[in-house]
Amino acid sequence: MTTAEAALDAVAPSRPPASQWRMALRRLLRKRIAASALCLILIFYGVGVLAPLIAPHSYDQIDLNHTFAGPSLRHPLGTDRLGRDVLSRVIWASRTTVVVTVATLVTGGLVLGVGLGLLAGYKGGGWDTITMRVGDVFLALPGLLMLIMISATLRPRWDGWMTHFYGWPIIGGTLKSGASDYFLVFGVLSLFSWVGMARVIRSQVFALRQTEYVQAAVAMGAGTGHVVWRHLLPNVSNLIVVVLSASLASVAGSEIALTWLGVGVRPPTPSFGQLLFDGAGLSNLRTHPNLLLVPAGVLVVLFLSFNLLGDAVNDVLNPRTG
Amino acid sequence: MQGLAPYVVRRLLWAIPVLFAVSVVTFALGRYGPGDPIQVRAPRADPQTIERIREHQGLNDPVPVQYMRWLGRFLRGDFGDSYRFPDRTVKSLILPRLKITIQLNVVALMVVFGLGIPLGVWAATRRGSWQDPLTIGTFLLFSAVPTVVAIPLLQWLFALKLGWFPATGWSGLLSKAAVLPIIALSVGGIAGVARFMRATTLEVLGQEFVRVARAKGLPESAVLRRHVSRNALLPMVTVIGLSLVGVLEGSFFVETLFGIPGIGAFVFQEVQGRDYDVLMAITLIIATAYIVANVVVDLSYAWIDPRIRLGESAAA
Numbered sequence: 001m002t003t004a005e006a007a008l009d010a011v012a013p014s015r016p017p018a019s020q021w022r023m024a025l026r027r028l029l030r031k032r033i034a035a036s037a038l039c040l041i042l043i044f045y046g047v048g049v050l051a052p053l054i055a056p057h058s059y060d061q062i063d064l065n066h067t068f069a070g071p072s073l074r075h076p077l078g079t080d081r082l083g084r085d086v087l088s089r090v091i092w093a094s095r096t097t098v099v100v101t102v103a104t105l106v107t108g109g110l111v112l113g114v115g116l117g118l119l120a121g122y123k124g125g126g127w128d129t130i131t132m133r134v135g136d137v138f139l140a141l142p143g144l145l146m147l148i149m150i151s152a153t154l155r156p157r158w159d160g161w162m163t164h165f166y167g168w169p170i171i172g173g174t175l176k177s178g179a180s181d182y183f184l185v186f187g188v189l190s191l192f193s194w195v196g197m198a199r200v201i202r203s204q205v206f207a208l209r210q211t212e213y214v215q216a217a218v219a220m221g222a223g224t225g226h227v228v229w230r231h232l233l234p235n236v237s238n239l240i241v242v243v244l245s246a247s248l249a250s251v252a253g254s255e256i257a258l259t260w261l262g263v264g265v266r267p268p269t270p271s272f273g274q275l276l277f278d279g280a281g282l283s284n285l286r287t288h289p290n291l292l293l294v295p296a297g298v299l300v301v302l303f304l305s306f307n308l309l310g311d312a313v314n315d316v317l318n319p320r321t322g
Numbered sequence: 323m324q325g326l327a328p329y330v331v332r333r334l335l336w337a338i339p340v341l342f343a344v345s346v347v348t349f350a351l352g353r354y355g356p357g358d359p360i361q362v363r364a365p366r367a368d369p370q371t372i373e374r375i376r377e378h379q380g381l382n383d384p385v386p387v388q389y390m391r392w393l394g395r396f397l398r399g400d401f402g403d404s405y406r407f408p409d410r411t412v413k414s415l416i417l418p419r420l421k422i423t424i425q426l427n428v429v430a431l432m433v434v435f436g437l438g439i440p441l442g443v444w445a446a447t448r449r450g451s452w453q454d455p456l457t458i459g460t461f462l463l464f465s466a467v468p469t470v471v472a473i474p475l476l477q478w479l480f481a482l483k484l485g486w487f488p489a490t491g492w493s494g495l496l497s498k499a500a501v502l503p504i505i506a507l508s509v510g511g512i513a514g515v516a517r518f519m520r521a522t523t524l525e526v527l528g529q530e531f532v533r534v535a536r537a538k539g540l541p542e543s544a545v546l547r548r549h550v551s552r553n554a555l556l557p558m559v560t561v562i563g564l565s566l567v568g569v570l571e572g573s574f575f576v577e578t579l580f581g582i583p584g585i586g587a588f589v590f591q592e593v594q595g596r597d598y599d600v601l602m603a604i605t606l607i608i609a610t611a612y613i614v615a616n617v618v619v620d621l622s623y624a625w626i627d628p629r630i631r632l633g634e635s636a637a638a
Contacts, residue, residue: 133339137340140612142609146609149351150355153351257468276474299467299468303468307462
């Protein structure tokens with residue numbers, strides 16, 4: 001640490017960030033609806049993460065002697081047309097949603113969105129123009145159609161690339177078992193989900209750049225990294241949480257839509273898109289509506305919770321509305 | 323005083339690079355995304371045949387030349403060859419389907435705003451009453467559920483359980499079979515528009531001119547109609563673009579699940595059939611229509627609300 005930075009630290013002692021977040025969390029939990037939404041989402045993500053441990057059966061274990069079985073002790077939610085356990089398939093499908101949403105929010109929201117927003121807002125000038133114009137182009141496109149086009153056309157080439165890695169230790173086996181679809185899906189979703197975040201961060205950073213403490217830090221010789229890390233990021237972190245929680249639903253919904261259309265996660269890897277597609281066939285719907293109602297019920301609760309949480313987080317953390 | 327003309331020009335000029343970007347990306351993805359175009363379409367042909375097709379289709383030319391040729395044909399209405407329907411032109415495949423989708427989307431949009439706006443105003447006037455949490459919850463629920471989840475639920479409930487409407491089929495816009503698809507396409511939008519309208523109406527209700535209108539003895543209905551709704555409707559223009567993309571994206575699922583021969587169901591089939599030329603044409607047509615529609619929305623907003631064009635020029 002240079003002397004200038006040490007001096008900066010002495011002048012501006014970092015305030016304990018935990019208390020600010022704890023206060024926000026307390027305000028959030030005081031809203032009963034938001035607290036229950038958060039609870040449901042945490043349960044869903046817990047189930048997704050722990051899927052291999054809690055799923056009673058494997059998602060692709062076929063049992064042709066017990067197709068379309070009703071609820072029983074062995075299969076609490078029945079079985080599908082191939083005798084696969086519905087409960088286990090829902091649990092494993094949650095895992096897909098968890099993986100895709102977290103990966104997309106990290107790459108598209110945090111890395112691309114926050115990164116480009118900081119770049120545009122702090123560097124300004126040409127960086128700003130380029131980033132924001134490119135963002136405008138993305139916003140001007142019909143998103144789902146472009147996602148379909150990209151994943152439909154790149155799929156064969158992508159599969160070709162991925163076979164090169166099959167021999168690799170550790171990741172090879174994972175890729176072969178369907179994880180390469182995850183990469184393609186969250187890759188294209190990230191491509192389209194950074195713009196909102198980048199815009200919000202940029203405009204906030206624009207304002208922060210003018211503040212006296214940032215100017216003072218710069219005047220005292222603080223480097224870009226120091227200013228970004230110590231002054232800008234802590235002051236946009238609440239906005240980051242707001243935008244991330246608001247985009248959960250659309251990211252999860254896009255994966256389900258892409259999979260439903262056949263350009264997302266492919267079988268045997270289970271996804272809610274796949275479960276809905278199977279359950280929504282009219283013959284299934286007529287005779288075995290539980291195949292639709294189970295995943296649809298889970299999704300209705302999940303998406304309602306996403307929206308409730310997004311609204312509540314916005315109320316608690318957004319300086320403009322809160 | 324800033325006129326409308328500079329804003330219009332700026333907005334129209336901006337659409338050009340966007341359209342250019344879309345066409346380049348579409349061309350690159352459709353022609354070279356899946357791999358070598360010949361390998362994709364004729365994987366087992368012998369080298370001589372491949373070379374002949376290559377020369378015949380102009381695939382030996384530089385890529386920019388190929389792009390310009392494709393774009394030129396596209397602009398003249400020649401959308402390439404379908405690999406699944408060799409005896410049909412892509413144009414004859416797309417146009418009738420596009421017509422159905424546009425009809426459905428326009429009706430759905432009319433329903434979205436026709437029902438969503440009054441519902442939102444009504445909900446705003448009920449603020450604080452016992453109906454308030456109920457309506458907010460209902461709006462939130464319906465706007466939260468993705469279309470792809472809502473459609474089979476609607477089919478199950480209203481077609482299979484209650485038997486009110488046929489579950490699938492298409493016999494024109496004015497038949498019973500069109501009711502469920504239109505509901506499926508618009509229900510999320512209605513709820514979203516109602517939520518937005520409720521919020522803006524409440525904002526306007528807190529303004530001073532509303533208090534003045536009430537103080538001078540205007541009946542509440544006249545206050546709502548003349549002073550509140552008109553001001554609350556202004557920001558609604560910004561939602562049109564969002565509703566448009568919502569309805570458009572809903573079409574993929576609604577048309578596929580209800581068996582409607584529109585462009586959305588066609589995209590689904592062509593994705594399964596890997597018919598890339600058709601996908602390229604559809605992508606470019608829909609993207610262009612979408613971009614143009616958004617320009618129209620922006621321009622009308624600037625025309626209605628001068629602050630927009632002034633704000634734009636102040637920021638630029």
